[in-house]
Amino acid sequence: MDLSAINWAVLVASLMVAATPILLAALGELVVEKAGVLNLGVEGMMILGAICGFAVAVETGSPLVGFFGAAAGGALLALVFAVLTQVLLSNQVATGLALTLFGLGISALLGQGYVGIKPPKTEKLDFGPLSDLPVVGTILFNHDYMIYFSLALVAAVWWFLRYSRGGLILRAVGENHEAAHALGYKVVVIRFAAIAFGGACAGLGGAYLSLVRVPQWTEGMTAGAGWIALAIVVFASWRAFGVLLGAYLFGGVTVLQLNLQAAGVAVPVEYLSMSPYLITILVLVIMSADRSRAALGAPASLGRSFHASN
Amino acid sequence: MIHLVKRPQPSRAWSYATPVLAVLMTMVAGGAMFAALGKDPVEVIRTIFWDPLFGEFAFYFRGQLLVKAAPLILIAVGLSLGFKAGIWNIGAEGQYILGAICGAAVGLAFYPMEARWLIFPLMIIAGALGGWAWAMIPAILKTRFNTNEILVSLLLVYVAEQLLAKMALGALRNPDGAGFPGSRNLSQYASASNPELIAGSGMHWGVVAALIAVIFGYVLFARHMWGFQIRLTGESPRAARFGGVKPTRLVIFCLGVSGALAGLAGLFEVAGPAGQISIDFNVGYGFTAIIVAFLGRLHPVGILLAGLLMALTYIGGEAAASNLGLPSAAIQAFQGMLLFFLLAVDVLTNYSLRFGKGEVA
Numbered sequence: 001m002d003l004s005a006i007n008w009a010v011l012v013a014s015l016m017v018a019a020t021p022i023l024l025a026a027l028g029e030l031v032v033e034k035a036g037v038l039n040l041g042v043e044g045m046m047i048l049g050a051i052c053g054f055a056v057a058v059e060t061g062s063p064l065v066g067f068f069g070a071a072a073g074g075a076l077l078a079l080v081f082a083v084l085t086q087v088l089l090s091n092q093v094a095t096g097l098a099l100t101l102f103g104l105g106i107s108a109l110l111g112q113g114y115v116g117i118k119p120p121k122t123e124k125l126d127f128g129p130l131s132d133l134p135v136v137g138t139i140l141f142n143h144d145y146m147i148y149f150s151l152a153l154v155a156a157v158w159w160f161l162r163y164s165r166g167g168l169i170l171r172a173v174g175e176n177h178e179a180a181h182a183l184g185y186k187v188v189v190i191r192f193a194a195i196a197f198g199g200a201c202a203g204l205g206g207a208y209l210s211l212v213r214v215p216q217w218t219e220g221m222t223a224g225a226g227w228i229a230l231a232i233v234v235f236a237s238w239r240a241f242g243v244l245l246g247a248y249l250f251g252g253v254t255v256l257q258l259n260l261q262a263a264g265v266a267v268p269v270e271y272l273s274m275s276p277y278l279i280t281i282l283v284l285v286i287m288s289a290d291r292s293r294a295a296l297g298a299p300a301s302l303g304r305s306f307h308a309s310n
Numbered sequence: 311m312i313h314l315v316k317r318p319q320p321s322r323a324w325s326y327a328t329p330v331l332a333v334l335m336t337m338v339a340g341g342a343m344f345a346a347l348g349k350d351p352v353e354v355i356r357t358i359f360w361d362p363l364f365g366e367f368a369f370y371f372r373g374q375l376l377v378k379a380a381p382l383i384l385i386a387v388g389l390s391l392g393f394k395a396g397i398w399n400i401g402a403e404g405q406y407i408l409g410a411i412c413g414a415a416v417g418l419a420f421y422p423m424e425a426r427w428l429i430f431p432l433m434i435i436a437g438a439l440g441g442w443a444w445a446m447i448p449a450i451l452k453t454r455f456n457t458n459e460i461l462v463s464l465l466l467v468y469v470a471e472q473l474l475a476k477m478a479l480g481a482l483r484n485p486d487g488a489g490f491p492g493s494r495n496l497s498q499y500a501s502a503s504n505p506e507l508i509a510g511s512g513m514h515w516g517v518v519a520a521l522i523a524v525i526f527g528y529v530l531f532a533r534h535m536w537g538f539q540i541r542l543t544g545e546s547p548r549a550a551r552f553g554g555v556k557p558t559r560l561v562i563f564c565l566g567v568s569g570a571l572a573g574l575a576g577l578f579e580v581a582g583p584a585g586q587i588s589i590d591f592n593v594g595y596g597f598t599a600i601i602v603a604f605l606g607r608l609h610p611v612g613i614l615l616a617g618l619l620m621a622l623t624y625i626g627g628e629a630a631a632s633n634l635g636l637p638s639a640a641i642q643a644f645q646g647m648l649l650f651f652l653l654a655v656d657v658l659t660n661y662s663l664r665f666g667k668g669e670v671a
Contacts (some may be wrong), residue, residue, distance in 0.1 A: 040460065080650065089314070089661065090653035093398055093460065097600055098653060102646025108639030109347075219639070224468045231461050270476035274469045281451075281462050289455040307316065307661075 009138040011255055016143065017213055019251025020150050021046070021205040021222075025229035026236070026243045027150075027157050028201025033233055034161060035194035036174035036301035040096025041081055043226025044103020045199045046206035049074040051107040053207025054119055054217045063122040063211050067146065067204055074203020075196045077103060082195040086188045089305045104220060114217045122146065122212050146208050151244075153201075158240035170194060174299035177306040187306050202226065224277065231280045235287050237297035246283075253279050314661040324659045329605055329612070332651040333619070339651070340644045349634055357634060358626030358641075371625050373512030377583050378624045380516040381406070381575035383617035385599035387523040388568030390608040391530075395543040397564045401448065401463030402572040403596025404470035405441035409573025410580035411477050412440025414493060414587045417502030418482060421494060426501040433502060433577060434515075441573015442566050444470065449565035453558045459565065471592070478589045493587040496580060504582030516578030520617070523571055527610035536563065572596060594642075598624075601649045620645065 025042050032039050052073030057066025081099050084090045124131075125148065127141040161167040170190060173180045177187045209225065210217050228250060236242025257272040265272070337359075341351030362371035385402045392399045399405075416436040420429045448462040482493040497503045507513045531537035543550040543560060551557070575595065584591055602620050606612030627641030 084650065084653055088654050088657040090656060094393075094604060094649075095653050097400060098646060098649035101597060101601065102643060102650060105639055105642030105644070105646045109637055109643050112637055112639070224465065227461060227464050231465070234458065234461070268476060268480070270472040270479075274472040277465045277468045281457075281465050284461060285451055285455050285457045288457040307314065 009135045011259065012139045013142060015248060015251040015255040016139075016147055017251075018254045019247040020147055021209045021213060022225055022229045022232060022250060023150050023244060023247035024153070024205035024208065025202040025226060026232040026247055027153055027240065028198035028205075029229055029233050030236070030238060030240060030243055031157060031161070031170070031201075032194050032198035033302055034174045034238060034299055035170050035191050036177055036299050036304065036306075037085065037191050037195060038092045038096065038303040039078065039081055039099070039195060039198055040093055040230065041077070041099025041103065041226075042096075042198075042202050042229050043222055043224070044100035045074040045077050045202035046103075046209070046226045046229075047107040047220070047222045048077050048103045048110075049203025049206030050210040050221060051111040051114070051206075051217060052203065054114055054210040055110065057119050057207075057211055058114065058117055061120050063120050066119070066211055067207050070203040070207030071200040072203070074199040074201070074206065076199070078195045078199020078202070079192070081199075082192045085305070086191055086195075089307055092303050092305070100226070108219045111217050111219065115219075117217070119211050119215050119217075122215075144212060146204070146212065154240050154244045161240065171299070174301055177301045177304070181306070181308055187308070191306075202229075205229070228276070228280050231284050235283050237287070238299065239297060249283075250276065250280065312663055312665055314657065315664050316661055317659075320659050321662075325607060328655045328659055329607060329616070329652065331655050332605070332648060335651045335655070336644065336648040339647055343640065343643065343647075344636065347636070347640060349636055354630050354634060354636060357630045358623060362622060362625045362629060369510070371629070373506075373510055374625050375618060375621050376512035376517045377514070378621035379617040380514070380520045381579055381595045382599050382602045382620055383520040383614055384516065384523050384575040384578075385568070385572045385596055386602035386606065386613045386617060387520075387527045387610055388571035389599055389603045390527065390606070390610070390613060391540055392564035392568055393603055394608050395540040395560055395564055396547070397452075397561055398460045399445060399448070399463050399565050399568045400460055400600060401445070401465075401467045401470075401596070402568065402599055403592055403594065404463070404467035405444045405569040405572035406576040406579075406596045407467075407470040407474050407592050408444040409437040409441035409576030410584075410591060411474065411482070411576075411587060412573070413437030413577030414496060414580045415477075415482060417496055417499070417581065418494060420501065421499060424501050429501040430504075430581075433581065434574065437573045437577025438570040439573070441576065442570040444573070445565045445569020446562075449562050449569075452565075453561050459561070463565075467596070474587070474591060475589050478587050478591070482587050484586075491589055495585045497582060497585040502581060504578050506582075514578065514582045516575065516582060519574055519578060520614075524610045524614050527613070531610070540564065572599075598645060601645055601652075604649060604652055 025046055029042055049070035053066040053070030056069030057063045077099060081095055084095045085092050122144045124144050130141040131137045169185055173185060173187050173190050181187050206222060209221060232243055232246035235246040254276050257275050261269055261272050337355055341355055344354040345351045389399060389402060413433040413436045417429060417433045447466060448459040451457040451462055452459040478491045484492060484494045504514050539555045542553060543555055580587060598620060602613060602616045606616035623641060623645060630636040631638050
């Protein structure tokens with residue numbers, strides 16, 4: 001095995017690409033969970049976003065329009081979840097699962113004509129000479145706009161939850177929906193908005209997979225990314241920058257194991273491929289073992305149905 | 311304005327009516343989807359739900375019905391225990407794979423010995439243990455470290471799929487298979503096969519096990535302390551705690567039983583209808599069983615009926631795919647839609663609709 005063959009600057013740059021789908025999806029889910037809703041349908045919304053984004057980008061020839069389509073697709077599926085859980089008061093866990101099962105089916109159906117096509121290329125942003133800097137240029141100034149957008153979104157979500165009035169209301173709804181309701185906040189409306197935002201983010205994450213990371217459409221291509229995004233929200237203790245850290249760590253593991261596969265390490269490919277999932281489980285265990293810490297960030301009303309009796 | 315008023319007690323009548331209503335609504339919405347795909351909706355629905363039972367080739371399809379329903383029912387009965395208590399094992403697909411790997415490994419280890427009385431029972435035990443052990447991972451992490459069992463059980467499915475690939479290409483590969491992936495065919499090895507018990511009926515040992523599981527589930531809920539504790543925990547966790555229910559034991563029990571049953575389903579599948587360990591051995595029964603469990607309203611007898619109905623959509627879907635050119639993904643979307651409608655109309659069981667302006671309570 002020759003580890004020196006791995007270029008570490010390129011590795012960091014590609015881990016950012018590998019992490020972005022999960023980062024986007026996990027950020028959306030963070031806002032949803034902060035509003036007190038547990039949407040386990042991230043995987044379904046991601047895969048629907050992946051095919052919507054792919055199809056729209058191929059038809060219009062513009063990846064940017066594709067990303068908008070992906071966000072719309074993800075949000076639309078999320079609204080189904082919102083109607084079921086917020087209006088019809090269905091169980092959130094079961095409804096999230098339904099979202100995933102349905103999303104996998106409908107995306108396979110929509111994607112039938114798109115197998116084996118190359119999507120239009122998402123251009124890298126032009127930083128002029130900055131991109132040519134050694135190491136720093138490769139890592140910081142050599143990406144497409146979605147990477148910068150995802151980083152800006154981390155900061156925006158952090159600011160929104162922490163400093164804005166809207167964020168305060170959202171957190172109040174998530175901590176104690178009865179109290180928020182008594183104060184006159186529209187619990188259901190706020191949760192609808194949060195769920196739609198989460199769906200749009202998951203859709204963007206999925207489209208980043210099909211348009212940039214892979215870039216191709218294959219059935220079931222998310223391969224558990226949505227579930228890992230859910231785990232990363234727990235890992236982050238429901239904090240925006242924790243999500244960033246978690247997603248990039250995960251991206252690092254993924255890229256490293258791919259590099260090790262390519263470098264021909266003596267470990268069978270299958271065992272390397274299962275390592276991201278095992279590491280996610282391990283991280284979950286470590287985070288949840290410390291009960292005081294796990295309870296600190298979790299919204300108190302997470303996963304509970306809200307029904308105003310009058 | 312329509313608004314919801316919580317019923318003092320869940321409506322019995324609606325709890326029977328909602329699954330039927332959901333199936334009808336899914337047929338309407340699914341029909342619209344088939345029409346959008348350019349197929350005649352009535353013909354597609356007839357091909358899926360009517361022809362396999364009463365059509366020209368029903369004698370062939372009826373046998374398939376039990377073959378497909380058995381793993382679904384076996385897994386769903388196990389899942390329903392946990393779902394009732396709010397313990398979410400959604401990784402049955404992984405437990406199913408592990409059951410198949412362990413069971414097949416035991417059978418292959420004895421090849422070519424002829425001792426059915428010994429080998430087949432050992433395989434059954436190994437299959438159940440394999441599924442059980444795989445489910446114990448989330449169970450122990452949940453009870454010991456309070457780790458979310460939903461995420462762990464689901465993530466382990468992807469690990470199990472990689473393990474399956476490794477086994478099909480490595481340890482369990484057929485040494486006489488000219489290097490092709492996949493194990494020896496167990497259904498052609500008399501001591502380890504799970505054959506049809508009555509020719510043409512589709513009845514194999516997995517079907518027998520599914521029926522036993524239904525009876526076991528029924529007795530558990532109707533007569534046994536454990537069943538009562540599961541129901542109590544699901545309906546009122548606080549009351550259950552005061553009533554002396556130990557959550558740890560309940561988690562271990564529910565995940566253990568569902569894992570073992572899923573493992574059994576995998577073993578009977580690999581020794582019978584599938585025949586061998588191959589890379590694409592698992593076809594999603596573990597996930598579809600979640601729909602079956604809810605469609606059966608988490609009741610063993612309901613699950614029996616729901617499993618048969620869901621098996622029908624698989625078989626009818628295949629028929630519609632070959633006869634009418636319906637994409638196979640359409641059936642997957644159709645099944646997902648069914649779960650949506652089920653959850654949507656379930657509101658009628660627990661709430662009643664009132665029309666007019668709501669008065670302040």
